[in-house]
Amino acid sequence: MFIFTLRKLNLFLFTMLLLTILSFSLSFLFPGEQLINISGQINATEQELAILATSYNQEGNIFEQYLAYVFHIFSGDLGVSMSSQTDIAGEIVRLLPATIELSMFAFVIATVIGVPIGFVAAINHNKVTDNVILAVAMIGYSVPVFWLGLLAILTFSIQLGWLPSGGQISLLYEIERPTGFMFIDILVSESPHKWQALQNAYAHIILPAFVIAAAPATVFIRLARSAMLSVLETSYIRATRAKGLSFIQIIFRHAIRNALIKVIQHIGLQFANLVTLAMITEVIFNWPGIGRWLIESIYQRDYTAIQSGLLVLSTFIFIVHIITDYTYAALNPLARGAKYGSR
């Protein structure tokens, strides 16, 4: 396990190196002054610019400039937003939890729905149930998320009036935001309307979470189905059958557990896809997360925000990958020996 950790750490460092180089070079590729792109200080005076230039080591060669940039990042300085002149690191810390919360919710929904349905399809291999599930999964995968989002708002918010159309919580509830995670903040808050607020927050997260979950859930269906199918064909399943175990026993005791290991390995990879979907969904559902913020920055040509936002988001996704790798390794000892080149 120690070697495994070392390998992952190694991989992490190299990826971070590449990411920061990419982000650093973006400041040259965007139109305008590189120093302004990287710092976001559009209204700076001559003197302020001179101070900035020294802090970003503009006199030095490109390598020294890069080091200065990395130093800024690690000291938590991602520059200021060109459009609002607010500190980007602060904005990200404020907004990222909302995105994580939404993505986690969607992820749980996609897994809880997708995986069992996939297993059901595999168990009924080549029967009507299997075909229907596959067809629905294919449709679910093909529907564009922005359209699905609007359709969901139209049906469940406007026509049926069951769920709110946007936002994280009704503005009537005044919740202090120490952590930025809405559900945690509500639970630790001293609001007299705590439980109502919690319900309200649930009601707000359901629609966007299901919309985001739709496409990954269909991927999970197919993953779970093929994993289960290959497990069902293995010799140890045949052996259990020969031993006279009932079908239910076979599935619950042996097949599911072995199929899940294969599924988990791929599920982590879906997280990046899910975050991309979440970004678009945040715009539709007015969700105050980092995706909406980043897309707005793109609209406003806020280069500093785009550059730092991309860096933070990709780091976040990469960390999620490492966490799933660990989970997988913990569940499946065989994986610990695998080389990263082979995965």
Place this chain on the structure above:
Amino acid sequence: MKVNVWLAKAIAIFSVSMLASCETENQQIAENSLIYCAEGSPASFNPQTDTSGTTIDAIANQLYNRLIKFNDDNSIAPALAKSWHVTRDGKMITFYLRKDVHFHSTDYFYPTRLFNADDVLFSFNRILDSEHPFHLVSEGKYPFFQNVQFSNIVKEIEKINDHTVRFKLHQANSSFLANLATDYAVILSKEYADLLAEQDRKDDIDVHPIGTGPFKLKSYQPGSLLRYYRHDNYWHNNVALEQLVFDITTSDTGRLTKLLTNECDVIAYPIAPHKIQENPELQLEEVTSFNIGYLGFNTHKPPFDDQRVRKAISHAINKEAIIDAVYGGKAEIANAILPKNSWAHDKSIQPHEYSPIKAKQMLIEAGYKDGFSMDIWAMPVQRAYNPNALTMAKLIQADLSEIGVQVEIVSYEWSTFLRRLSLGEHQTVLLGWSADHPDPDNFLTPLLSCSSVVTGSNRALWCNQEFDNLLKLALQTTNINQRKNLYFQAQAIIQQALPLLPIAHSKRFQARNKKVKGQLLTSFGGVNFAEVSKQ
């Protein structure tokens, strides 16, 4: 199977917590709170320093009071001043102040005394006295007061005693009281200002506001929300709403969606009026604003120096079609410059009816048998009084081509447009005016007086001594019948000379859930939640 049991338990707890609805509590918070979906963020928390409609809607009536206010019928009523007295020569106005008015106590300020004359002096001297320590806070801009040339009207403000204040004017001015009753003439707290000055954070006075109004500011997130709490010691009435939230939703479809899904109780500037009217739970309100969209003739340039030509053109324009196409029916046809709900509106004024035949005839009389060609300057920006000047210009172009007048439409970027307009380069122009208060002087003087030819708001460049004298006389008397009479005469002159062709008075719309009771919208000025309640 252990896992499955735990899972079942977790699901059970989850669904119970979701479904368990504490109905009564739920109703309470919804009943005592109101969400208003506004179209934008306020630019300031002090109405003295900004005149934009969005800012005034958000702050003016929520946070502040004025010495006097307008009643529903546009007459002037007491507010922080319980009564007032104007001397016979109209040069001195004495206000007797209320003694029971509390300022807001908030997280950032706790008042130790009630409202008194010092607050009035502070609030107005800040504007009048360029040496005042607070004058240059917010860059010394007081747009409304600078427009009405407040410092040329008021000579001095004198404190008689703690609850009596006297305004001394340079000369009598009957629109002075109307100026003081506008949303801009708010009363600030001197005690708070002194505290800020002491702590050297004067700028906070326009950022963290303290007023006497029905609500106090709790929090503000730019571009997102504005939260007010009830001011429990409000002097005027018991405010029903405990919490008032301005949900800043810039997209108009977003506001409509939130109204339909009950996420907003009231929305500003709704779209899709039919959709709202169809819904039994919703109510669409409209009020004709104090504004005018007009076609102004440059009376210095031929052929519009001839009033027969101006009249001919006015008969050739189909206003009804314009109301439908440009305002989407959300406006009233204007027959006169003053809107119908102004007390000085002269009902006897005959509209210039749409009649191309008559127009053609008048052109022939004026000596333009074969027509002529002219330009129309269409303003490039949207305003309530003219949401689409370019379309309007095209409609007029089509109308005029029927009587043989060729129209060329001209438009520049807004600041260039205004600059060239003030040079008098135009022949005709589509523009408008929104009044700050209902006094008729606020329409006639800026639009048509000789002095405003110089200051630039008189786009017809029309100057008539007789008309000007009538306006001056009307300002010097406070007798309303006398004023009415003078304004009727003045309007008759305009009707005869027709320097401007009035086109439309646009309406302001608002949509609300029927649970929301009480009046919100007035024909000018911002929304007011003081007397609104929810069922």
